[in-house]
Amino acid sequence: MSFEIPEDCYYLETHEWARIDEQAGTARVGISEFAQDELGDIVFVELPEPDEEIDQDGELGVVESIKAVSDLYSPLSGTVATVNEAVFDEPERLNDDPYGDGWLLELDEIDASESDALLTAEEYEQQIE
Amino acid sequence: MAQELRQPPLGDVHMDRGASLTSFGGWEMPVEFESIKTEHEAVRESIGKFDVSHMGEIEVRGPDADELTQRLTTNDVTALEPGDGQYSAVTDERGIMLDDTVVYNRPDDEGYLFVPNAGHDEELYDHWRSHREKWDLDCTVANVTERYAMIAVQGPESEARVGAVIETARDLGRFKIQSVSIAGVDCLCSRTGYTGEDGFELLCPWEDTRAVWDAIDGQPCGLGARDTLRIEQGFLLSGQDFDPESNPRTPYEAGIGFVVDTDTQFLGRDVLVDATPNEQFVGIELTERGVPRNGYAVESADGTPIGTVTSGTLSPTLGVPIGLGYVSTDHAEPGTEIRVVIRDDRKAGLIKNPPFEHPTVEQ
Numbered sequence: 001m002s003f004e005i006p007e008d009c010y011y012l013e014t015h016e017w018a019r020i021d022e023q024a025g026t027a028r029v030g031i032s033e034f035a036q037d038e039l040g041d042i043v044f045v046e047l048p049e050p051d052e053e054i055d056q057d058g059e060l061g062v063v064e065s066i067k068a069v070s071d072l073y074s075p076l077s078g079t080v081a082t083v084n085e086a087v088f089d090e091p092e093r094l095n096d097d098p099y100g101d102g103w104l105l106e107l108d109e110i111d112a113s114e115s116d117a118l119l120t121a122e123e124y125e126q127q128i129e
Numbered sequence: 130m131a132q133e134l135r136q137p138p139l140g141d142v143h144m145d146r147g148a149s150l151t152s153f154g155g156w157e158m159p160v161e162f163e164s165i166k167t168e169h170e171a172v173r174e175s176i177g178k179f180d181v182s183h184m185g186e187i188e189v190r191g192p193d194a195d196e197l198t199q200r201l202t203t204n205d206v207t208a209l210e211p212g213d214g215q216y217s218a219v220t221d222e223r224g225i226m227l228d229d230t231v232v233y234n235r236p237d238d239e240g241y242l243f244v245p246n247a248g249h250d251e252e253l254y255d256h257w258r259s260h261r262e263k264w265d266l267d268c269t270v271a272n273v274t275e276r277y278a279m280i281a282v283q284g285p286e287s288e289a290r291v292g293a294v295i296e297t298a299r300d301l302g303r304f305k306i307q308s309v310s311i312a313g314v315d316c317l318c319s320r321t322g323y324t325g326e327d328g329f330e331l332l333c334p335w336e337d338t339r340a341v342w343d344a345i346d347g348q349p350c351g352l353g354a355r356d357t358l359r360i361e362q363g364f365l366l367s368g369q370d371f372d373p374e375s376n377p378r379t380p381y382e383a384g385i386g387f388v389v390d391t392d393t394q395f396l397g398r399d400v401l402v403d404a405t406p407n408e409q410f411v412g413i414e415l416t417e418r419g420v421p422r423n424g425y426a427v428e429s430a431d432g433t434p435i436g437t438v439t440s441g442t443l444s445p446t447l448g449v450p451i452g453l454g455y456v457s458t459d460h461a462e463p464g465t466e467i468r469v470v471i472r473d474d475r476k477a478g479l480i481k482n483p484p485f486e487h488p489t490v491e492q
Contacts, residue, residue, distance in 0.1 A: 040161060040164055040165055040353070041164050041165055041166045041445075043420060043443035044418060044419065044420050044443065044450075046472075062472065064420050064443075066165045066166065066353065066357060066442055066443060066445070067160070067161075067165060067353050067356075069420070069422065088418070
């Protein structure tokens with residue numbers, strides 16, 4: 001089975017992605033298609049509040065499927081700017097569109113150079129093979 | 130330390146069908162084919178089939194087969210005519226449940242067959258044999274777990290679908306068992322299941338499982354859907370909702386006092402006659418977002434610890450978080466406000482009497 005792994009994202013080994021806007025100093029964060037497939041039907045998402053400061057690899061909340069609970073980690077340091085409130089009411093968005101409508105949150109005040117510690121799409125693809 | 134997992138007869142068939150696998154009770158079993166939600170809905174709305182070959186089978190035959198089984202299970206085995214089955218519990222001398230099981234008086238009048246849960250077959254086989262020696266009874270006990278595969282066909286359409294293959298299945302009463310032929314294979318067919326829906330369980334020879342599996346048209350379902358379906362009904366999962374080592378419970382505490390017949394003599398009876406449970410098995414429904422899970426603490430509305438969650442999920446049918454667990458009897462009344470502690474947060478909920486989802490058949 002092959003999974004979508006967009007080239008314009010960086011990845012954590014724990015299956016979170018970050019899509020960085022270097023000019024704005026922001027990044028959008030979500031979980032990979034592989035992660036949603038492993039978890040199965042996602043039924044609950046817990047995320048930090050806006051303005052909360054997050055460290056790279058720090059805890060970013062929890063995603064629960066019918067069968068499992070999984071901690072989320074942050075690909076980058078930054079401050080939570082926006083949370084995708086729609087996933088609270090429709091957590092299945094993470095299953096249906098993990099890189100689009102199923103995004104989790106946006107960080108600002110990021111340090112884009114931290115992406116050096118993340119996996120490229122190619123490296124991530126090798127990891128989940 | 131990795132122990133070799135026991136394989137069901139259709140392992141390869143499930144893999145080809147795209148199943149993801151899980152280890153359960155020492156067996157490698159399919160957890161999910163399409164998705165738990167899809168499979169769950171298939172069983173509630175139409176039909177699903179499960180390979181439940183991880184369930185054990187023990188045969189007890191001979192002049193004292195009924196006495197041995199009567200003294201080792203809590204229900205009244207002598208009430209069973211050939212072709213009858215009953216839900217029951219196996220307790221030890223403390224009245225603690227070792228397992229729950231279904232006991233059948235075989236339709237061919239060839240003794241009893243009972244069905245232990247996954248991973249309990251060896252233990253119960255030894256339990257039967259050692260007590261046969263101790264009480265000097267005359268019967269044979271055989272662990273035939275890997276001689277019988279088991280397929281559960283469940284859902285409102287199961288009578289029509291199974292009836293199309295086995296004409297007599299339509300007339301089979303709840304908890305009855307009969308000898309049938311499916312796709313040329315001699316099987317036992319019982320009207321039982323663990324989903325709350327109408328359904329059948331087919332016991333067939335291990336080597337002919339494929340023919341029987343293919344003969345019944347229905348959504349293949351894994352253990353994931355089996356779990357959400359049984360939680361919606363408030364049915365116990367052996368090893369999780371009770372366990373003689375980690376969570377010792379009497380049948381009364383576990384909410385299945387209806388399978389205890391104290392007019393019969395069985396191991397643990399004298400303790401159970403005088404037992405007053407301090408805790409009771411209950412259903413919990415959260416009124417806030419969150420998913421109750423095994424091991425989470427339950428508190429009263431004022432923050433006093435009153436119990437523990439043993440099973441939980443987001444109900445696929447109802448769309449609300451539901452759980453099962455034990456709370457002190459003075460907080461067990463349906464409607465009592467409680468809190469479940471989820472990652473240090475207290476989520477509000479209510480005690481509910483299962484089934485959360487109403488079954489289509491009387492249990």
